[in-house]
Amino acid sequence: MPSIVDNIKQTQDRIADKLSHLGRSAFDVTVVAVTKMQPVDAVEAALQNGIGHIGENKVQEALRKIPMLSVPYEGFHFIGHLQSNKINNLLSLKPLLIQSIDSLYIARELNRSLGHKNRAQDILIQVNTTAEESKTGVSFANAEEMIWQIAALPCLRIKGLMTIGLMSIDPERTRPYFTQLRELSETIAKQNIPGVELRYLSMGMSDDYLVALEEGSNMLRLGSALFGPRNYGGTK
Helix, strand or coil, rough: CCCHHHHHHHHHHHHHHHHHHCCHHHHHEEEEECCCCCCHHHHHHHHHHCCEEEEECCCHHHHHHHHCCCCCCEEEEECCCHHHHHHHHHCCCCCCCEEEECCCHHHHHHHHHHHHHHCEEEEEEEEEEECCCCCCCCCCCCCCHHHHHHEHHHHHEEEEEECCCCCCCCCHHHHHHHHHHHHHHHHHCCCCCEEEEEEEEEEECCCCCCHHHHHHEEEEECCCHHHHCCCCCCCC
C-alpha cells in the first residue's frame, strides 16, 4: 500500500501536470489536507512532506487533535457544518479560514462572538450547487443576496466561495456544478461588494480535483488522495 509520502508526491505531481497543461502556476493552488479521522502521526507525516494546510470537519475532533500537533503548519481550515454552540470552541483554535458558512444565522452568530473578542475572521460562503438535501450550504438562487447581507457584518471577511461536488464515480458529472460556482464567483466579483474579496474558489475533493482545477478551483480539499482509505478507528 502506498505511504502518505508516496500519495502526497503522486498527488502533487498530478496537480502540477494539470496546472501546466492549463497554463497556470503551481503556486496558484492551495491544497488543504482533510484530516478527518486521521491520527496525529498521519497528520504530522503530511505536514513534514509538503502539506501546509489542514482541514477538519468537526470542532470536537479539532479540539482534541490540533493541540497535539508538534509540527508547524501554515493554516487550519474548518470545513464542516458549524453549529452555533461550537463557535467559541472553534475560535479558540484560531482558524485561518472557515470555509463552511452556510446561512445568515450562523454568520450573525459568528460575527457576534468575534465582536466580543474584538477579532475578525476570514470566511468562505458554502453554496449547495447540487441542491442535494443531504448537503448544507446557501442555495444557488439565494447566494448573491446572502453574500450582500453577510458582507455587511463587520467582523467577517468574505474571501471566496466553497462547494461540494456531486458524489459520483464519474467526476465529469460534477463539472457543471463547478462551472456554476466559478460563474457565480465572477458575477459577484463584478459587483464590487464592500468587504468582499473573492480570492478563493474552494472546490474539488479526492475524486474530482482534476476536473475542479479545469474549472478554475484554486483550493482543493483532499483526504483519501493523500492519506489513503480513511481509518474509522479514531484519532491517536
